Amino acid sequence: MREQLAPVNGGQRWKLGEVGSAAARAAVLAEPAAGALAPHLDGVLAYQQGASSSCAAEPEASERPPLIRMASNENAFGPSASVLAAVSRAFGQINRYPDAEGRRLREALANHLGVQVENLVVDSGSEAILASVFRGILRDGDEVVTCRGTFAGVRVLVATRGVPCREVPLRGYAFDLERLLDAVGPRTKLMYVANPNNPTGTWRGAADLQRFVQHLPKRVLFVLDEAYAEYVCDTGILPGDLRAYPNVLRLRSFSKAYGLAGLRIGYGIGDAALVAMLRTIKLPFEPNQLAHAAGVAALADTEHLQMVVSATVAGRGRLISGMRALGLEALPSQTNFVMAAMRSPAAAAELCRAVARRGIQIRQLAQFGLPDCVRVTVGLPDENERFLVAVAEALTASDDAGESA
């Protein structure tokens, strides 16, 4: 699994000129960077962003703007005008530290979600909260359980914390909740489930999740990652009230439907004691001043959210039907992306390269443990059409060359 990922710092040693202080320079001279890491971090593999090397446009194509970004599950529609206005007002305050309690944003979220402020933690992206969980809750010897074929950030956190992780295979590209329960052992401390799942777009219903939580030992923290919750149309997917379960932490993000990936805002909903612990160990002034303002304004602009969600759901439907019409095995999705299973890793890589040559970035899913699959993020309507044309051309070209998808 590791050989599919790039080594930290792209395998390069840091160059002297990039390092700030004299002490740091001396450390670099004395030791190669990797040698300075704690032993369990040696060889940790960094998260690869967006277009992986196998999907990147070839050199001559990279000179052809504009590149259509459909590789990172970003929101092509962007934030609302009221959010941009709130951020520009907040610019006047960037000489001040933000409220370490994040009170305004937590209050707005509490109103929005019908929970108490005490049940909420906000941070620089939901992944930052996940990182706090790994840092604050896992002790040496504890174990994580999840499925192979989920959000790649989890693997990076597992590796950097240096704990073992049991990975159960997906079933039908969805989280196999039954096998996850079977995999829980005496050392299991953390269970991670993404619902809907990235990169597959699949989901498990609310009743399944309720049953799962009931059977999960209370000593295991259940992290239910709902980064794509706003895109969910099937009301049976997200369980309602999990307040009866103090071992459940739900993670949500402003990076997707709210279009604020670049500002980094996420939040966690859970038992007050658990959340208080997470608020204690997080870095106090995150998220930043602009993010707080943007988050509050984004929650208030329900019209914009509805526009984004309905346009994304329409685009998702168009991509699924268009890809299927071209013979691709596109899975149903409750997110802002669509996954397709190809016949082989080579076919998946070739499709990514072929659409990249036509100026569109999508993603081969080797880093997620699914090398024979590709994932495309819903774009603007015109981008979705251009993607489908690019796929059609790519498949025709590979047929002409006697290859198979």
Ligand SMILES: Cc1ncc(COP(=O)(O)O)c(C=O)c1O
């Ligand atoms: C399932 C899942 N969880 C968490 C994240 C990270 O979200 P954030 O930008 O809020 O850190 C992502 C990002 O793609 C994701 O797909």
